[in-house]
Amino acid sequence: MKLIYSNDHRDHAGAKEMRYDQMIPMSESPERMDMIMTALAEAGFSDAVAPNAHGLEVAHQVHDPAFVSFLERCYPLWEAEFGPGGFATAYTFGMRGMDQQPNPSVHSMLSCYTFDVCVPFVQGTWQAIRSAKDVALTGVDLIHQGERSVFSLCRPPGHHASRDMAGGYCYLNNAAIAAQAHLNTGAKRVAILDIDYHHGNGTQSIFYDRSDVLFASLHCRPEDEYPFLMGYAREVGKGPGRGYNVNLPMPRGTDYGVWGPALAIALARIHSYAPDVLVVSLGVDSFAGDPVGGFELQSPDFVAIGQAIAQAGLPTHFVMEGGYAMEALGTNVANVISGYSKI
Amino acid sequence: MKLIYSNDHRDHAGAKEMRYDQMIPMSESPERMDMIMTALAEAGFSDAVAPNAHGLEVAHQVHDPAFVSFLERCYPLWEAEFGPGGFATAYTFGMRGMDQQPNPSVHSMLSCYTFDVCVPFVQGTWQAIRSAKDVALTGVDLIHQGERSVFSLCRPPGHHASRDMAGGYCYLNNAAIAAQAHLNTGAKRVAILDIDYHHGNGTQSIFYDRSDVLFASLHCRPEDEYPFLMGYAREVGKGPGRGYNVNLPMPRGTDYGVWGPALAIALARIHSYAPDVLVVSLGVDSFAGDPVGGFELQSPDFVAIGQAIAQAGLPTHFVMEGGYAMEALGTNVANVISGYSKI
Ligand SMILES: [Zn+2]
Ligand SMILES: [Zn+2]
Numbered sequence A, B: 001m002k003l004i005y006s007n008d009h010r011d012h013a014g015a016k017e018m019r020y021d022q023m024i025p026m027s028e029s030p031e032r033m034d035m036i037m038t039a040l041a042e043a044g045f046s047d048a049v050a051p052n053a054h055g056l057e058v059a060h061q062v063h064d065p066a067f068v069s070f071l072e073r074c075y076p077l078w079e080a081e082f083g084p085g086g087f088a089t090a091y092t093f094g095m096r097g098m099d100q101q102p103n104p105s106v107h108s109m110l111s112c113y114t115f116d117v118c119v120p121f122v123q124g125t126w127q128a129i130r131s132a133k134d135v136a137l138t139g140v141d142l143i144h145q146g147e148r149s150v151f152s153l154c155r156p157p158g159h160h161a162s163r164d165m166a167g168g169y170c171y172l173n174n175a176a177i178a179a180q181a182h183l184n185t186g187a188k189r190v191a192i193l194d195i196d197y198h199h200g201n202g203t204q205s206i207f208y209d210r211s212d213v214l215f216a217s218l219h220c221r222p223e224d225e226y227p228f229l230m231g232y233a234r235e236v237g238k239g240p241g242r243g244y245n246v247n248l249p250m251p252r253g254t255d256y257g258v259w260g261p262a263l264a265i266a267l268a269r270i271h272s273y274a275p276d277v278l279v280v281s282l283g284v285d286s287f288a289g290d291p292v293g294g295f296e297l298q299s300p301d302f303v304a305i306g307q308a309i310a311q312a313g314l315p316t317h318f319v320m321e322g323g324y325a326m327e328a329l330g331t332n333v334a335n336v337i338s339g340y341s342k343i
Helices: A031-042 A057-062 A065-082 A106-113 A125-144 A174-184 A201-206 A256-273 A299-310 A326-342 B031-042 B057-062 B065-082 B106-113 B125-144 B174-184 B201-206 B256-273 B299-310 B326-342
Strands: A002-004 A016-019 A022-025 A149-152 A190-194 A213-220 A245-250 A277-282 A316-320 B002-004 B016-019 B022-025 B149-152 B190-194 B213-220 B245-250 B277-282 B316-320
Touching (some): A065 A125, A125 A316, A174 A190, A174 A316, A201 A213, A245 A256, A299 A326, A316 A326, B057 B125, B125 B316, B149 B326, B174 B190, B174 B277, B201 B213, B213 B256, B245 B256, B256 B299, B316 B326
Parallel strands (some): A190 A277, B149 B316, B190 B213, B190 B277, B213 B245, B277 B316
Antiparallel strands (some): A016 A022, B016 B022
């Protein structure tokens, strides 16, 4: 399987995030990608290709162009006000119930275009965002050229980013951009299977009223876990999208005995949808040892996940999302790819 | 002038707030009230009375009862999960564009019912919130009993709190509760003059579609200052409330040469409205030395402010809001009350 990877994410680093009563180093670090690339190589997957540069056209199809522009300009505007060395972050956010539009100040844009304190901007953030988008789009190109499966090793991740809001380590929604690009290059229907521990609220909201993208997500239920206000089973889509959003929320502590059958349900829905391409939002923070997770999946379970996805028999585009247990992250990701490839 | 004051706010203390890249002690401290009470006494104002206990009925007229219940239950729920000693705060917030309701988890409620990282909850927070509401309502009782002017020394402040969201050190909106109670006890029209440095977004939103409460605010413009997304002059009210919301935003660096004429505009509008009672959201963070402010008002200017308010010739209910320059806070507040009383 071809791996699309670039080092352009490396300078998106060094910021902190608020977690309750303290500021902590970001769990979402450049070293995550080293763990993953090393484990993939050890498992025999070393066919890495660099991404090709793409424009912002597809990003503008699934995101508000003003939001994308904010992502590019945020850190420079911040540095112009505060000087170099720190990071930009919002501490207050848009409020419900009043019509709120950002003005040109960076504070106003941070308040409007982010929804939490887990999307800091440093000098290298925009380069990483843009590169992750190219990593996703190059995967689309390869599938279009006939590859049966590819793995876009995106960093930062994307599934929490909505049409016009960044949050939860996510800026542009790489999986949504990939799905849109698959449609642009000829696919009639695209399914997104999101197996990250957290609900892919951004991806859901982007395609919520559309039937050309089916979104199916396995995640920890909002009663127990971030983002706390979305991810319910009752969220089934609206308008033409009704029936094309499938949430499978599970309680904290869920193990593969429950998670595996939920995956089977999602894959059965995807089978009946008969997509031309399957995009997998591949997060492995469902692993038992994940510091920001709360599920009990074990490393061998990820082999079974890969096998189950392969049995869907679809052109498959893996897009990297979360996973923060540094000691097992690489193994868990490699296990999914191995399980997928061995069948 | 009678001062309504209680020490029940004291245990709302010890939490930190996020300001950009660090956690700092809350600027909104119990010691603020000591500075104010001491300076008032030195200026000859020492007729302090304790608040009478009131129920939550009026609070439920201007706030969502589920939100009020959250304010009461937040810290106990947090402590049940994390143990004593810390403070509860949200790090992620409700997102636009999806119908989001809180579930019973404290994290979900924090995400839904707060809009920034400046409303921590500690053991003593609810007692302080409830007491500040009683301090406001006791002021209403005294005006109803014939007092020409009273000063409700509320802490925590209230003007950033909306119908169902806390933020910016504010939990219940004391001034809005006071205005509603004045209406309940016979006033036909109430004007709220908000002279805090920050826009009173909560008060505005609560009365935005009503004509029985006129809201007029002098504040730093949203291009320059928190809350960044509201406080524009174009926000004039809607429906029956159209024309009853008056915003006078001014740029960072504004001094009394500009601020004073803006006050005259607000008072002229209040005069034409002919309210039965004037509620003053009294923040003094427009002072030049305020650590969270950006205006250039000097201490003697606050005497002039009090004089101008007195010239309106209305029953006047002062309600304490912000002000964080510890060395001058008391003097500035006492200057307003002296200026008002001497005319
Ligand atoms: Zn995740
Ligand atoms: Zn203020």
